[in-house]
Amino acid sequence: MASKPAALLQDIESSPAEVSLAGRDLCSVADLTTVELAGILELAHDVKTNPATYRWALDAKQMVMFFEKASLRTRLTFETAMNTLGGSAMFVDQTQSPLGERESLADIARNVERWVSAIVLRTYAHETITEMAQYASVPVINALSDIEHPCQAIADFMTLEERFGNLRGFNFTYVGDGNNVCHSLMLTGALLGAHCTVGTPKNYAPKADIVAQARAIANVTGSNIALVNDPIAAVTGADAVYTDICTSMGFEHEATKRAPIFKPYQVNEALMSQAAPAAVFMHCLPAHRNAEVTDAVFDGPQSVVFDQAENRMHAQKALLLMLLGKGGNRSDGSSR
Numbered sequence: 297m298a299s300k301p302a303a304l305l306q307d308i309e310s311s312p313a314e315v316s317l318a319g320r321d322l323c324s325v326a327d328l329t330t331v332e333l334a335g336i337l338e339l340a341h342d343v344k345t346n347p348a349t350y351r352w353a354l355d356a357k358q359m360v361m362f363f364e365k366a367s368l369r370t371r372l373t374f375e376t377a378m379n380t381l382g383g384s385a386m387f388v389d390q391t392q393s394p395l396g397e398r399e400s401l402a403d404i405a406r407n408v409e410r411w412v413s414a415i416v417l418r419t420y421a422h423e424t425i426t427e428m429a430q431y432a433s434v435p436v437i438n439a440l441s442d443i444e445h446p447c448q449a450i451a452d453f454m455t456l457e458e459r460f461g462n463l464r465g466f467n468f469t470y471v472g473d474g475n476n477v478c479h480s481l482m483l484t485g486a487l488l489g490a491h492c493t494v495g496t497p498k499n500y501a502p503k504a505d506i507v508a509q510a511r512a513i514a515n516v517t518g519s520n521i522a523l524v525n526d527p528i529a530a531v532t533g534a535d536a537v538y539t540d541i542c543t544s545m546g547f548e549h550e551a552t553k554r555a556p557i558f559k560p561y562q563v564n565e566a567l568m569s570q571a572a573p574a575a576v577f578m579h580c581l582p583a584h585r586n587a588e589v590t591d592a593v594f595d596g597p598q599s600v601v602f603d604q605a606e607n608r609m610h611a612q613k614a615l616l617l618m619l620l621g622k623g624g625n626r627s628d629g630s631s632r
């Protein structure tokens with residue numbers, strides 16, 4: 297199934313409760329409109345508050361997860377999400393043999409769609425996910441590629457909504473590598489009308505085409521996407537300061553080269569003190585303690601990193617409910 301073209305922003309003022317995502321893929325955050333993202337987030341908050349309402353919503357549904365890279369959070373939160381909605385999740389470890397090597401992606405899709413209701417992929421090449429989405433008749437979900445990590449970003453902005461409410465005009469800052477996580481955060485922030493400032497070393501800026509996509513969305517939602525190289529300028533006045541590891545999976549051979557380049561971008565107490573007094577510290581995890589973030593910040597009172605990790609499960613429950621067309625019976629009696 298092909299994913300939708302990027303950043304459809306129609307119906308920006310319509311009600312999230314009317315959103316249907318049944319049968320759709322999630323390859324990129326840009327597959328979603330503002331109102332569709334709001335619909336997922338609204339359901340995620342309800343699922344978190346009223347889990348019993350959704351206990352059997354995906355009764356007997358099957359989901360398969362093919363992972364080419366290691367995972368703790370994404371694997372376990374998808375499995376717990378599916379299991380506690382009444383369905384089952386099967387995990388296939390592809391870390392030793394990339395998808396498409398033994399059998400073409402098209403043939404995998406044509407087999408798997410006969411057995412399961414959703415396919416979750418963690419890959420190196422983003423195209424592995426978009427290709428699978430093109431061939432499979434069931435929803436395909438990006439659980440991290442070299443270009444994006446949409447499920448992470450949705451859970452992260454759910455965490456921010458819990459703390460701060462509506463995020464229009466919110467000042468979100470990312471410092472560090474302009475990588476997959478950074479890309480999905482920029483797109484999500486733009487869709488929600490949050491201002492996003494990204495502070496990276498010169499050769500580690502986010503990809504120009506994703507920045508352009510985020511800016512096109514931001515033009516409609518009234519937010520601003522700024523790229524800077526000075527970490528202090530990036531963090532000054534921020535309501536949230538987010539970082540990720542300097543060396544993502546697949547780039548391990550660059551770790552020694554990267555360490556000194558990213559040192560000035562370490563989130564420590566001095567850098568955090570430039571942010572707004574009520575600012576939160578965020579990280580997708582796993583963290584390399586005392587590399588991109590110090591223990592004092594990671595374990596400090598501003599850190600919301602484990603709320604983010606918890607919300608991965610709630611947000612993915614909402615996503616599965618909506619893609620599998622079962623987001624209909626809400627705890628407040630409304631339906632979609």
Ligand code: CP
Pocket residue numbers: 366367368369370371440448580581582
């Ligand atoms: N944040 C995240 O995706 O964690 P894992 O790599 O452990 O899944």
Ligand code: NVA
Pocket residue numbers: 440475476477540541543544545580581582
């Ligand atoms: N940017 C990191 C995120 C891990 C969840 C990576 O791709 O390794």
